Amino acid sequence: MQILFLGTGAGMPSKQRNTSSMILKLLEERGTYWMFDCGEATQHQILRTTIKPRKLEKIFITHLHGDHIYGLPGLLGSRSFLAGDEQLTIYGPKGVKDWLEVTLSTSQTRLKYPLQIVEIEEGIIFEDEQFIVEARMLEHVIPCYGYRVTQKQLPPELLIEKADALGVPRGPLLRLLKSGEDVILPDGKTVKSSDVTGQPKNGFKVTILGDTRHCENSILLAKDSDILIHEGTFDTGTEELAREYGHSTITDAANVCESAGAKHLIVNHISARFMAEDLKTLLNQVSSYNFPIYIADDFNEFNYINGQLEKLEN
Known part of the structure; x- marks a missing residue:
């Protein structure tokens, strides 16, 4: 399993970061991609990668702020021109169905593949023989969800x-x-x-949170996760401002990871006020925690194998 970040900024695009979107690459597991959020210009970001939109199987939307959804109509339309004919399922909060249907209808966008839109509530929103996806409400200024993706136990290795x-x-x-x-x-x-077989192996657990203040549901979703992906819009020392806007500091993210017993933390949704030279300072603010912490940039890719998370070279 690999994780590819297409947009890691907060609120609006900047020269350094596009708006929110990331992809869980499940090519080995099921031959598809799962996308989480689809901010403006996500399909432009995809052009700079090897991602094939026709292989998108699911898109999970955390909430309906524009920096998390404005890229959806364009991507959905383009997928029809890129040999995408398999069903695509979109999961998101109440309102996403009306917004997409009005947008596609008004622009007379005709999709050449089945589109399923599922407006979610808390609980298990998807399960098959391979995966379980659970959603819980977070604490933002509008309804916003976090997602926990659990790969079911893998079959034993044949000796x-x-x-x-x-x-x-x-x-x-x-x-x-x-x-x-x-x-x-x-x-x-x-x-x-x-x-003639070894012991069955546990699958991976990945938690992807939308915009949120520090909250109990973040910890519940991240419990014992192999990887926690958590927003860090603000820096340590601006906790009150973060809470006012329904966001977290990088220290909030680290505290959630520690409380949940998660093994690796990737921080994204970084404010445009932070330049590349500021990232070292941000990481220094959480240097005392005893687990690996990364700040994601656009086009960063991470590989997870045998319990280890590796940041790949761009």
Whole structure:
């Protein structure tokens, strides 16, 4: 699983940062992308990446402020011209359906693929055999959600050397053993799945929060997450201003991560007042915490594998 940030700014685009959008790249897991928020000019950002809009499967909207949704109509329209014919599902707060339907109708935008719009409430909003997505209301100035993506337990690894030693032929019997079934070999011998497989592995847990003050639901969503993605619009020392505008400081983000026992923190939604040279100062404000903390820039990509988060070179 990889995470790609398309926009990491707060409120409006700047020369350094576009408005909010990030992608969970699930190519190995399901051959698709999941997008979280779609601020203005998101599709322009995509042009500078290898992302294929036709592979977008789901878009999760945290709230209906323009810096999180104004890129949706253009992206939805362009997807029709880019060989996108599979269903796309959009999840978001009440009002997103009316806004999109009026916008697409008024502009006479005709989509060549099925579009499903789900207006969510708190709880599990999606589940299949691979993933669970839970949403909880945060504390912003308008209704705003955070999302927790949980990958279900992975099947055990097939220990091919043990299977070979027991005489299991290559082919369908190996697949049955890997799936947990015992098999009978042509000579009548029974081979148990547990004899040729390792322990099942836990999937990853990623929490993506929308704009929010420090709140209990942020901690609940982030509980034991492998990765917490949390806004940090303000710096330490401006807590009152952050709360007034329904936002967090970078220290708020770190406190949520610590309280939740999350393993890695990525801070985004950075105010335009902070230039590149200010990022070191921001990180110094949270240098005492005992987990890795990153500040995301546009086009930063992170790879998560074997419990480790790696920031890739742009």
